[in-house]
Amino acid sequence: MALHFELVTPAKLVRSEDVHMVVVPGTEGEFGVLEGHAPFMSTIRDGAVQVYKTAGGAPEVIEVRGGFAEVSENGLTVLAEHVEG
Amino acid sequence: MPSLKELKGRINSVKSTQKITKAKQMVAAAKLRRAQAAAEAGRPYALRLAAVMASLAGKVSGDAAPKLLAGTGSDKRNLLVVVNTDKGLCGGLNSNLVKAARIKAQELLAEGKEVSFYLVGKKGRAPLKRDFAELIGGGFDTSNVRTPGFEEADAIAAELIGMFESGQFDVAHLIYPTFQSALAQVPTINQLIPVPAPSAAEDTGAVVEYEPGEEEILAELLPRYVKTQIFGALLEREASEQGASMTAMDNATRNAGDLINKLTIQYNRSRQAAITTELIEIIAGAEAL
Numbered sequence: 001m002a003l004h005f006e007l008v009t010p011a012k013l014v015r016s017e018d019v020h021m022v023v024v025p026g027t028e029g030e031f032g033v034l035e036g037h038a039p040f041m042s043t044i045r046d047g048a049v050q051v052y053k054t055a056g057g058a059p060e061v062i063e064v065r066g067g068f069a070e071v072s073e074n075g076l077t078v079l080a081e082h083v084e085g
Numbered sequence: 086m087p088s089l090k091e092l093k094g095r096i097n098s099v100k101s102t103q104k105i106t107k108a109k110q111m112v113a114a115a116k117l118r119r120a121q122a123a124a125e126a127g128r129p130y131a132l133r134l135a136a137v138m139a140s141l142a143g144k145v146s147g148d149a150a151p152k153l154l155a156g157t158g159s160d161k162r163n164l165l166v167v168v169n170t171d172k173g174l175c176g177g178l179n180s181n182l183v184k185a186a187r188i189k190a191q192e193l194l195a196e197g198k199e200v201s202f203y204l205v206g207k208k209g210r211a212p213l214k215r216d217f218a219e220l221i222g223g224g225f226d227t228s229n230v231r232t233p234g235f236e237e238a239d240a241i242a243a244e245l246i247g248m249f250e251s252g253q254f255d256v257a258h259l260i261y262p263t264f265q266s267a268l269a270q271v272p273t274i275n276q277l278i279p280v281p282a283p284s285a286a287e288d289t290g291a292v293v294e295y296e297p298g299e300e301e302i303l304a305e306l307l308p309r310y311v312k313t314q315i316f317g318a319l320l321e322r323e324a325s326e327q328g329a330s331m332t333a334m335d336n337a338t339r340n341a342g343d344l345i346n347k348l349t350i351q352y353n354r355s356r357q358a359a360i361t362t363e364l365i366e367i368i369a370g371a372e373a374l
Contacts, residue, residue, distance in 0.1 A: 010238075043301070072293075
């Protein structure tokens with residue numbers, strides 16, 4: 001089982017995939033989310049979301065602006081206002 | 086009875102009208118697909134945001150609730166945000182929206198409440214101004230951008246929230262067309278501000294940790310929710326406009342075709358009559374000799 005990660009902007013669903021770990025730039029500091037993370041919600045600051053497809057692999061970096069991250073039993077959902085690229 | 090030349094002229098003019106309506110129809114059909122895709126692509130965000138809202142709003146209540154959620158405690162001054170299109174040639178879409186807005190306004194006025202309007206898009210201005218000239222407040226012009234995007238929604242939401250916070254109204258309703266199909270676009274009225282308390286989310290029992298706090302998150306979430314609602318309305322408007330336009334232009338093209346057929350028959354009959362008269366004259370002349 002891997003972490004289900006979704007990145008959504010108002011314009012479209014950017015990512016919906018199973019990954020190993022995601023590092024999210026929360027307003028009070030970056031946090032990494034692995035599978036089985038406790039329910040958690042945070043606002044995010046402008047910055048890079050790092051998506052680790054596999055353990056130890058190089059992260060994919062996605063620049064996001066403004067939004068929320070929500071961790072529930074269904075995985076991690078990042079609601080961003082804007083995504084670069 | 087119009088002369089042959091006049092008929093010919095009319096047929097040509099209807100033909101060129103048909104060319105225009107046909108072109109507009111094809112443009113609308115092409116744009117409709119894109120607008121529909123955009124409207125559908127925008128739904129996941131709205132759905133997830135609504136879900137997050139629902140789970141949060143249940144937890145933050147009472148005095149701690151921000152004004153955007155709790156309201157001002159009064160519902161006297163109403164603001165109707167009417168989202169119309171910028172361009173015409175889309176059948177009854179705008180007049181239906183204006184009608185819905187008018188009915189809502191009269192309902193509120195009958196209840197002794199104050200009503201003002203905030204108009205998005207060009208087409209609703211004139212008819213609403215005719216009926217409620219003194220009630221038209223602000224407006225937002227979307228005609229200078231090709232496809233209204235999130236920036237426009239952002240600007241509208243910012244202005245509305247600013248107006249709300251400075252106490253210019255108590256309740257805002259959003260009136261926009263919901264795209265059902267190319268044939269049906271239904272005017273919809275939603276309460277925008279204060280944000281209607283979502284129906285209680287199913288309690289998962291899980292203890293959710295919030296960072297920073299629940300109130301701070303909610304305070305940031307509410308304006309975003311308003312923005313998303315407006316963005317959704319703009320997307321729906323876009324799809325509705327193209328759908329309505331496609332249907333209206335399809336009808337217009339067909340009508341023009343019918344009219345051309347009718348005029349052509351009339352033209353041919355007159356031509357035949359003229360030839361017959363000429364022949365009779367010649368024969369009569371020949372017989373008289």
